[in-house]
Amino acid sequence: MARYLLRVNGERREVDVDGDTPLLWVLRDELGLTGVKYGCGVGLCGACTSHVDGAAARPCVRTAADSAQTRITTIEGLSRDGDHPVQRAWRELDVAQCGYCQPGQVMAAAALLARDPDPDDAAIEEALRDNVCRCGSYPRIRAAVRRASRIMREER
Structure with a gap:
C-alpha cells in the first residue's frame, strides 16, 4: 500500500x-x-x-x-449543479433510456466539445464510437451533442 x-x-x-x-x-x-x-x-x-x-x-x-x-x-x-451544456442538452432531449452508460456518454461528449465546439456528425461519431449504449439511444445522443454545441455557442 x-x-x-x-x-x-x-x-x-x-x-x-x-x-x-x-x-x-x-x-x-x-x-x-x-x-x-x-x-x-x-x-x-x-x-x-x-x-x-x-x-x-x-x-x-x-x-x-x-x-x-x-x-x-x-x-x-463536470458541473456542481448539473447545468453543464451537455447535461442540459441530455435532459432537454430526454436522451437516457436505462441510463447506465449515460455518465460515460456525457463525459465523452463534454471532452469532444471542449476541443471542438462545433463538431460535425463524423467528429461526433468518432468521439463517441467506443461508448456503448445497449439501449441503442445513439440518435438521441448525437442530437444532444449537437444541441449542447448550440447551447455553448449561444452562451459565448
Whole structure:
C-alpha cells in the first residue's frame, strides 16, 4: 500500500491503495464517486469515461499510481449543479433510456466539445464510437451533442 495524492473534481484527495489499483475502484470505492460506472473493466465499453487532464479517459484501465499527477474529473465534477451544456442538452432531449452508460456518454461528449465546439456528425461519431449504449439511444445522443454545441455557442 502507498499513499497517493489525487486531484479529483478540483479537490486534493489522499488515498491509501496499492499502486496498481484501477483508478475506477479508487474513484468508486475509496472516494464514493459512484457516477463513474463499471462496465467491462478493460476499457472497451466507455461506461467509466471520465476526464484525465481534460481528455476523455477510461479509469478502469488506469492505475492509481499513473493518476497521481493528473487532473481527474468525473461526472460528479463536470458541473456542481448539473447545468453543464451537455447535461442540459441530455435532459432537454430526454436522451437516457436505462441510463447506465449515460455518465460515460456525457463525459465523452463534454471532452469532444471542449476541443471542438462545433463538431460535425463524423467528429461526433468518432468521439463517441467506443461508448456503448445497449439501449441503442445513439440518435438521441448525437442530437444532444449537437444541441449542447448550440447551447455553448449561444452562451459565448
